[in-house]
Amino acid sequence: MTTRRNFLLNGVASVSTLAVPGIAHALTPKFEEFVARPAAIQLAPPSYAKTEIWGFGGGMPGPELRITQGERVQRSFLNELPQASSVHWHGIRIDNAMDGVAGLTQAAVEPGASFDYDFVVPDAGTYWYHAHARSFEQVARGLYGALIVEEAEVPDVDREEVLILDDWLLDPKTAQIDPDFNSAHSRSHAGRMGNFIATNGRYDLSIDVRQNERLRLRLINAANARIFAIGVAGMEGWTVALDGMPLVKPQRLGEALVLGPGQRADIIVDVTAETGETAHLVRNDSNDGVSQVAFPVTGRATAARRDTPAALPRNAKMNVAGLENAVPVRLNIEGGAMGRMRSAVLKGERKSFRELVSENEFWAFNGTVGMPDTPLADLGLGQTVRLEINNDTSFPHAMHLHGMHFREIGEDGTLGPLRDTITMFRGETRTVAFVADNPGDWLFHCHMLSHAASGMMTWMRVT
Ligand code: C2O
Ligand code: CU
Numbered sequence: 001m002t003t004r005r006n007f008l009l010n011g012v013a014s015v016s017t018l019a020v021p022g023i024a025h026a027l028t029p030k031f032e033e034f035v036a037r038p039a040a041i042q043l044a045p046p047s048y049a050k051t052e053i054w055g056f057g058g059g060m061p062g063p064e065l066r067i068t069q070g071e072r073v074q075r076s077f078l079n080e081l082p083q084a085s086s087v088h089w090h091g092i093r094i095d096n097a098m099d100g101v102a103g104l105t106q107a108a109v110e111p112g113a114s115f116d117y118d119f120v121v122p123d124a125g126t127y128w129y130h131a132h133a134r135s136f137e138q139v140a141r142g143l144y145g146a147l148i149v150e151e152a153e154v155p156d157v158d159r160e161e162v163l164i165l166d167d168w169l170l171d172p173k174t175a176q177i178d179p180d181f182n183s184a185h186s187r188s189h190a191g192r193m194g195n196f197i198a199t200n201g202r203y204d205l206s207i208d209v210r211q212n213e214r215l216r217l218r219l220i221n222a223a224n225a226r227i228f229a230i231g232v233a234g235m236e237g238w239t240v241a242l243d244g245m246p247l248v249k250p251q252r253l254g255e256a257l258v259l260g261p262g263q264r265a266d267i268i269v270d271v272t273a274e275t276g277e278t279a280h281l282v283r284n285d286s287n288d289g290v291s292q293v294a295f296p297v298t299g300r301a302t303a304a305r306r307d308t309p310a311a312l313p314r315n316a317k318m319n320v321a322g323l324e325n326a327v328p329v330r331l332n333i334e335g336g337a338m339g340r341m342r343s344a345v346l347k348g349e350r351k352s353f354r355e356l357v358s359e360n361e362f363w364a365f366n367g368t369v370g371m372p373d374t375p376l377a378d379l380g381l382g383q384t385v386r387l388e389i390n391n392d393t394s395f396p397h398a399m400h401l402h403g404m405h406f407r408e409i410g411e412d413g414t415l416g417p418l419r420d421t422i423t424m425f426r427g428e429t430r431t432v433a434f435v436a437d438n439p440g441d442w443l444f445h446c447h448m449l450s451h452a453a454s455g456m457m458t459w460m461r462v463t
Contacts, residue, residue: 029076030116034087036131036143037080043168043201048175051168053142054081054131060201061164061222062129062145069124069149069315077115081138084108087117088132089147090262090400091244091420093317094119096440099402102133103371104441104459109133123315124151125244126218126264128164136224136449137181140169140192142201144222149244151313157268158301160216161207163281163293165259167194167226183450188337188362190395191225191261191448197283199293206294209279210301213271214309216240217281221259225448227396227423229256230265231289234279234297237269238309245405245418246312256284260398260423262447268309273297318418320407320433322384329377329387331399333424333446335363335455338394344369344455363393363446363455375461376444379436389422390429397456398423398447404462406434421447436462 039058040050056062067073079085086108088100098119102108109115121127127147131138146162169178169192186192199205209215217237221228231253238250239257243264250268257265273279279295334341335353343352344364351369356362361369365376379385387406391397400421408416409431424430439462446456 029078029114031074031076031118033078034075034117035078035080036085038082041201043198043203044170044175044196045203051170051175051177053177054138055142056145060142062143064146064148064162065129066148066150067121069121069152072118072120073147074116074118077109077117079109079111079113082111083134083138084110085131085133085138085143086115087129089117089119089127089129091125091127091264092119092147093122093403093405093438096403096438096442099440099442100132101402101443104443121149123244124149124313125241125246125315126162126220126266127244128220128222128264130222136192136453139222139449140181140224141177146218146220148218153313155216155268155309155312157214157216159213160218162218162220163199164220164222165199165228165292166197166222168196168198169194170196182360184357184360186225186450187360187454188357191450193225194223197292206296208298209271209295210299211271211274211297212303212305213301214306215269215271217267217269219259219265219267221261221263223261225261225450227261227398228259228292229284230259230292231256231282231284232269232280233282233289234271234273234277235269235295236272237267239265239267240309240312241266242417243405243419243421245318246314247417249311250309258423260396260421260447261449262398262400262421263419263423266312270305271295271297271301275299317437320384320415320435322435323386323433326384326386326433327377327379329385330366331376331387331389331458332366333363333389333391333393333397333456334367336393336395337362340392346370361454363451365456365458369455371457371459375441376458377460379460379462381436381439381462383436384433385436386431386433388429388431389424391424391426394426396423396425397451399444400447401434401442401444403438403440403442404434404436406432408432436460438462
């Protein structure tokens, strides 16, 4: 039945599908607008030209979204990029329809079109958002930002800083982003590695602090492939959360905190360096410690150091019960350079590794290259899953599950912290467990984004 109201709505819909910018803008977005568009920023030192990036809100990182646990995020994503795109809210135990995976949970948003994201954030913690269409290109161009969900009761720190770690692959002469996103080397080896490392888009990020000040640092690894091994100097600290989820007990920062692509860590640090000295967030590159962020000490905060910080308040649903009756699922990762994969199935056809290489495809999950038609696991709502992952390749992989967090089962049977991404080194077999308590089709892939693009993608269905 065509009512006057329907007619009007249909009229509006057909106008919005026209790629006429003037008309698209005349429409009022349902929620606050969240635009992705090209921009130029001073990424390299000032003697270089500005770098053309793609950014949310035209910035890099995109605007920080900060809300309180249990609240709603409502944004009308408007695509002003020259490519179709979508927004994924990494680590949020979200309603499936809002997960932002182009081709699985929604259609990609075409240039000039928009999509309304509307979801509740059930857990406090450090999350991030990023483009999820051609991610290997769009994330490398800068399409990401922090999504911070505050605890209702704020922990006892003097201040906090969100630090997004990334590496950029720039032309050393022009400071422009290397456009060879499909490079066979990146796809078949460790992924697209940058030659220019930055924090929040700054290679020289420096934050003034005072001695004895207590800071909460929210670290987010937004790099396409780089694994950051993080330490501190002139500070003493504890890890209090991983992938958004609080640890039962703060853990003293040791040699190195390993953050694979997509992973986050909340650390609480006390500045121990004296006035006039500089403390550092340190990155361990091979054998060297390099400053990632400098913290010049400009004075003294309080006379005394404080005690070990308390644990952050728990989120709901952090337990993984029912392991005795868990459904076993196995994932074998094969392929890549220096691997031993002989053949695999690509789009229903068995191909030799050499044939795959000629198609710029390199990796397989359980013998299949790329998104399979059938899910890796078809799970009943509430079922507990025991997922064994075997990295039968010569490279590390950061395996990320959408929609649900998991806990690693240790050798002694104890469960590790709740996480959404697991960084696995070559040859490792690790087992994780989770409760399939979120209905929908959930992507499970390598967060080395060139690997995901060249085979390392699958999905699980929860009904
Ligand atoms: Cu952070 Cu499938 O993504
Ligand atoms: Cu990988």
